[in-house]
Amino acid sequence: MSERRVSSGPEVARDDAVDVAAAGRGSASVQIVDLGVGNLGNLQRAVAVCGWRAAITTDPGAVQSARAVLLPGVGAFRPPREALRGELERALRQALADGAWLLGICVGFQLLYEGSEEFGDCDGLALLRGTVRRLPESVPLPHIGWNALRAQDWSHPLLAGVAPGAHAYFVHSFAADAATDEEIVATCLHGREFPAIAGRGRVFGTQFHPEKSGEAVGLRVLTNFLRLAGADDAHAGRERAEVTSR
Amino acid sequence: MNVGRRGAEGPARSSTGLTHRIIPCLDVAGGRVVKGVRFKDLTEHGDPAEAARRYAEQGADEIVFLDISAAHERRDTQLDWVRRTAEQVFVPLSVGGGVRGVEDARNLLLAGADKVGINTAAVARPQVLTELAERFGSQCVVISIDARRIAEGESAGDPRWEVVTHGGRSETGRDAIEWVGECVERGAGEILLTSIDGDGTQQGYDLELIRRVCREVPVPVIASGGVGTLEHLAEGLEAGAAAVLAASIFHHGTHTVEEAKRHLAGRFPMRLDDVGSTGGAAEDAR
Numbered sequence: 001m002s003e004r005r006v007s008s009g010p011e012v013a014r015d016d017a018v019d020v021a022a023a024g025r026g027s028a029s030v031q032i033v034d035l036g037v038g039n040l041g042n043l044q045r046a047v048a049v050c051g052w053r054a055a056i057t058t059d060p061g062a063v064q065s066a067r068a069v070l071l072p073g074v075g076a077f078r079p080p081r082e083a084l085r086g087e088l089e090r091a092l093r094q095a096l097a098d099g100a101w102l103l104g105i106c107v108g109f110q111l112l113y114e115g116s117e118e119f120g121d122c123d124g125l126a127l128l129r130g131t132v133r134r135l136p137e138s139v140p141l142p143h144i145g146w147n148a149l150r151a152q153d154w155s156h157p158l159l160a161g162v163a164p165g166a167h168a169y170f171v172h173s174f175a176a177d178a179a180t181d182e183e184i185v186a187t188c189l190h191g192r193e194f195p196a197i198a199g200r201g202r203v204f205g206t207q208f209h210p211e212k213s214g215e216a217v218g219l220r221v222l223t224n225f226l227r228l229a230g231a232d233d234a235h236a237g238r239e240r241a242e243v244t245s246r
Numbered sequence: 247m248n249v250g251r252r253g254a255e256g257p258a259r260s261s262t263g264l265t266h267r268i269i270p271c272l273d274v275a276g277g278r279v280v281k282g283v284r285f286k287d288l289t290e291h292g293d294p295a296e297a298a299r300r301y302a303e304q305g306a307d308e309i310v311f312l313d314i315s316a317a318h319e320r321r322d323t324q325l326d327w328v329r330r331t332a333e334q335v336f337v338p339l340s341v342g343g344g345v346r347g348v349e350d351a352r353n354l355l356l357a358g359a360d361k362v363g364i365n366t367a368a369v370a371r372p373q374v375l376t377e378l379a380e381r382f383g384s385q386c387v388v389i390s391i392d393a394r395r396i397a398e399g400e401s402a403g404d405p406r407w408e409v410v411t412h413g414g415r416s417e418t419g420r421d422a423i424e425w426v427g428e429c430v431e432r433g434a435g436e437i438l439l440t441s442i443d444g445d446g447t448q449q450g451y452d453l454e455l456i457r458r459v460c461r462e463v464p465v466p467v468i469a470s471g472g473v474g475t476l477e478h479l480a481e482g483l484e485a486g487a488a489a490v491l492a493a494s495i496f497h498h499g500t501h502t503v504e505e506a507k508r509h510l511a512g513r514f515p516m517r518l519d520d521v522g523s524t525g526g527a528a529e530d531a532r
Contacts (some may be wrong), residue, residue: 043330048333074385109509140466143262150263167517190264212337214336217519
């Protein structure tokens with residue numbers, strides 16, 4: 001959607017939006033990047049229920065100083081890719097270099113890979129290794145609905161509290177073809193096996209919509225991610241150092 | 247969009263872990279839940295957000311709202327119930343009823359709907375489907391089709407269905423199967439298919455209609471209209487529907503969504519993760 005303002009959300013989120021506007025850079029720890037697509041209000045509401053305050057932003061400064069960045073998207077690969085290119089991408093890369101955490105969602109997750117074959121080749125952020133390709137025609141597309149998560153290791157911190165074999169809500173026709181198993185946290189099967197949750201270090205993503213995947217799975221994964229970001233001592237140390245140096 | 251054909255039996259189970267969706271439907275008027283038989287004799291049942299939350303806790307895979315308020319009653323401020331629902335319910339929410347175009351859809355999406363249902367306006371001006379799909383993506387455009395079976399004497403041979411609107415009060419002269427194909431070509435991402443003959447009767451879906459439509463288009467078909475027993479849901483899935491929608495049986499407390507899913511689970515892939523959940527991650531954080 002083309003909404004560029006902070007969308008209306010629960011009270012906490014609205015308060016936070018006011019904080020950001022008043023205090024400027026650095027006051028909101030969780031930033032939802034508005035790439036012009038997707039129902040960002042629902043993601044913001046889900047983050048609020050997980051106990052965090054998130055602001056919706058197109059401001060590179062807010063992204064650069066975020067502790068956790070959420071990168072949502074629906075639909076086609078190219079429009080959000082182009083929306084991100086330039087200043088926002090530089091801000092995101094700087095934030096990551098400074099120790100921020102990143103969670104891509106749906107097409108936002110696909111953007112983390114090296115590129116996509118949708119509408120001809122399009123480059124991605126290349127934070128994860130692999131290419132986004134169309135799912136096989138042997139199954140109905142788009143893949144819409146609840147599908148089971150598969151994992152080698154259910155003890156991964158992002159899966160904490162998620163029951164093995166639990167389902168998540170997917171809406172997509174393209175999916176990553178990962179170049180390495182090492183970055184895969186969980187997969188899903190629809191025509192072929194594809195990454196449902198993947199990442200390494202502080203960069204992760206989900207092909208499903210955590211904000212629409214129920215409380216037992218979606219909000220759990222979202223909470224796990226935000227807790228990891230919140231508990232990251234390296235990042236907390238960086239914030240302390242900044243305060244000291246001022 | 248690619249409009250291919252596939253068998254009514256759907257994908258082989260081994261190639262996907264996709265589950266069938268069980269979708270309770272709530273009719274809303276003036277911000278309150280109502281349900282009438284064939285849209286008449288409305289009775290009030292309460293708060294939409296509360297009803298939706300109860301369904302989500304029972305394991306509903308998605309919730310469909312149909313706003314049957316008269317046009318003059320529907321203002322942006324009255325979307326407050328959508329907003330309150332989206333703050334409490336974290337499964338897909340589809341809202342339809344009175345959607346005329348991009349502006350109405352945008353208001354619903356901003357209020358918290360994930361998908362927008364459109365019916366009469368699309369029949370009047372099919373181009374609106376393309377406009378919605380281009381602006382918001384096909385994934386949030388649900389074409390709602392009310393179909394009435396044409397009496398056998400008039401259809402000569404194969405069964406045929408006509409698209410009707412306004413709860414069956416208006417005939418359109420359109421063939422339902424042709425209309426389904428056109429809607430998908432124009433960008434509809436899902437089809438909410440209601441047999442108007444069955445709606446409110448609790449006599450079961452029009453299975454022949456479901457089979458015909460599922461053969462015609464590759465996008466998910468949500469079967470609707472006529473569910474009176476849990477076995478009716480099984481019949482709808484057997485006929486090829488990706489999802490089955492029911493109102494009365496859940497509404498009047500005849501069955502819970504959980505009972506429906508447990509009834510179907512042996513024969514159809516079902517998601518039972520959220521069943522009985524009282525909050526999970528959300529409770530932890532509070």
